[in-house]
Amino acid sequence: MDTDREQIAHCYHDMYRAMIAKDTASLDSLLDDSFTLIHMTGMRQSKAEYLRSIAQGTLNYYSCEDTQLDITVKDNRALLIGQSRVNAAVFGGGCHTWRLQLDIDLEKKDGHWLMTEARASTY
Numbered sequence: 001m002d003t004d005r006e007q008i009a010h011c012y013h014d015m016y017r018a019m020i021a022k023d024t025a026s027l028d029s030l031l032d033d034s035f036t037l038i039h040m041t042g043m044r045q046s047k048a049e050y051l052r053s054i055a056q057g058t059l060n061y062y063s064c065e066d067t068q069l070d071i072t073v074k075d076n077r078a079l080l081i082g083q084s085r086v087n088a089a090v091f092g093g094g095c096h097t098w099r100l101q102l103d104i105d106l107e108k109k110d111g112h113w114l115m116t117e118a119r120a121s122t123y
Contacts, residue, residue, distance in 0.1 A: 004073045007113050008106060012082050016064040024051045032114040040120045062087040076108040083123050099123050
């Protein structure tokens with residue numbers, strides 16, 4: 001059985017795989033129903049709005065590489081700080097490679113880690 005840290009790292013990598021593939025069903029399974037994404041502009045998206053933006057092509061992700069993870073676990077809660085170079089085109093802008101940092105709160109529910117909030121910034 002994977003450790004909590006390994007499970008959380010898998011969640012992060014699975015999240016990007018799903019985002020790139022526009023696999024909103026897989027992404028949905030990684031996000032708690034209360035999930036909120038706070039973009040670097042400060043805009044907040046609920047889980048439903050975020051999944052819809054990926055499905056409709058408002059948020060387009062093409063690759064994620066050079067990932068560094070810092071994971072802190074305390075009981076059934078965790079904080080993951082992920083830094084990756086992400087190639088994306090978002091909100092009608094051109095394709096660009098971002099040095100994207102996501103600070104992600106997770107909670108373990110029924111033995112599974114779910115993302116409850118993600119805050120995006122650059123590094």
